[in-house]
Amino acid sequence: MTLCTSTLGQWAINERRYLHQYPELSGQEYQTASYIRKWLQECQIELIDCEAPSVVGLLRGTDGRKTIALRADIDALPVTEEGEKPYLSKNPGVAHVCGHDGHTAILLAAAKWLSENRAEVKPNVLFLFQSSEEMLPSGAEALVRQGVMEDVDAVFGLHLWQPLEKGKIGISTGAMMASSDDVRIVITGRGGHGSMPHETIDPIYVAGQVIAAVQGIVSRRVNPIEPAVISICRMEAGTTYNIIPNQAILYGTLRAQSEKTRRLLAAELKQTIEALCEAWGAKGEVIVDWGTPPVVNDKAMSEYVATVVASHWGGEVLTHVEPVMGGEDFSYYLERKPGSFIFVGMGGEKSSFPHHHPRFDIDEDVIPTSTELLIQLVKHFS
Structure with a gap:
């Protein structure tokens, strides 16, 4: 059963377009963080103290014996965006040309659904809206240092991935991205x-x-x-x-x-x-x-993702991805706790420019699927 309805999917797309217009560089995402905190408070999700501008929220599950963490990066890049889209960046010289605006909107939409359907949520859910993925010092390293992962049993994150065919969800066991x-x-x-x-x-x-x-x-x-x-x-x-x-x-x-x-x-x-x-x-x-450090997925957690994807969308959606030499500070979470980093494919006509290109854009068709994926990972976690 699809939990991310067309209404929620469109809500996420609208949020993404708003965030896209107001990008902020690593370590400077204060307006973005304020916007996220407002939404979490409206969803009655508890805010956890952490070093700004990252934002951490906690939804307590009906069982609560285990805690699953979901992460989205919120920073943009020092790039002057090109193109004709109506939601072009309004901040000169700064643009979301990697997909972090999509990641943030997807996690907000998942938080919205989970908060509105608390009776169906058994584990605690920690929402990590993380600053400074693109530039050092790493926002992930800072959150780990502050102890936000101490009570976490598993951590998951996704990346909308232009090199992967649209309609595919890619995972890997072991090394997935480079130091x-x-x-x-x-x-x-x-x-x-x-x-x-x-x-x-x-x-x-x-x-x-x-x-x-x-x-x-x-x-x-x-x-x-x-x-x-x-x-x-x-x-x-x-x-x-x-x-x-x-x-x-x-x-x-x-x-x-x-x-x-x-x-x-x-x-x-x-x-x-x-x-x-x-x-x-x-x-x-x-x-x-x-x-x-390198992004090294936990074998058991990647197999868990594979099971959820195959049971919900069918085995043809799932694909093994070869490791890439790009870096990602999600690695800091995986050094502390088992988890898996996931690629959601969006390559095709609507997303034809590579990440970090001035004309890069997300294929918004994959936003509802990505939201659904996070929800299902929470619902089936035990």
């Missing part, structure tokens, strides 16, 4: 005139050697069956065409799907760069800004 760490490489040489490079220690030349060499870490130092990525994505060096600078700075990202490989990448990067720079008379410094 995400930022790296800064500072190469200090000795500048001089561009016509006399022999009198300098050229940090730009050394940087070129570094960029080539770090790819050997993945191909020659990491086990070939272990997914790993090192990407250098930005370089700063020099001020004009005929002066060799003193310094070059490279910026990049490290990705891995196991903690062991994550630590290996950082250690090998430091060793390789320091030695290479020294060979050319330069100094190399590697600064790793540790980000989010």
Whole structure:
């Protein structure tokens, strides 16, 4: 039986469109948080103290011996949105181009249904409307540190996923998404005139050697069956065409799907760069800004999701998704409690641009299904 009626589904879509127009960056979601708190209070859901701007609500179940947590991320990105849709962002340079507005609306709609049908809700339900998924410091890590997960038995979250075919619900057991760490490489040489490079220690030349060499870490130092990525994505060096600078700075990202490989990448990067720079008379410094751990789903909880999906929509809706190298701070919840992160497919004509693209948009057809999924996960949890 479908619990998310067309009325509730449209309510969620309307909420999503409102939220879409007023996006806020990570750590700055105070207007969004105020809006969420208002709705939770109207639903008579208890507000739990937590560090703003995250919002946590608790609905006490009829049994209450177990607690299930449901999470939505609420932050937007520093992107100028493009397109003609009537609900375009009203905040210049900020836009919901990843789907978090949809996640928030879906969890609000699930909270609304569960609060209106309390007699059918056996477990306690913790609603996590989490700040700062897109940028560090992580909002998930902060909530875990504040102890909101202490009495939780299982945690679930979903992501509306453009790369996955619309109509599919994707799960994985084990590693599903990668760790995400930022790296800064500072190469200090000795500048001089561009016509006399022999009198300098050229940090730009050394940087070129570094960029080539770090790819050997993945191909020659990491086990070939272990997914790993090192990407250098930005370089700063020099001020004009005929002066060799003193310094070059490279910026990049490290990705891995196991903690062991994550630590290996950082250690090998430091060793390789320091030695290479020294060979050319330069100094190399590697600064790793540790980000989010890998997202590793609990096998039993993913099997529980699969059972709920198959029994409610049929086995053809369910699909296994291969791990991706994107990062997600939902990993912090999974480090503390068993749970599962779920992809809801929406790829197709209505959602053809990738996540973080200025013209990205949600296929709103999947919002009712996503709301129904969260409700069913709660109703069948025991």
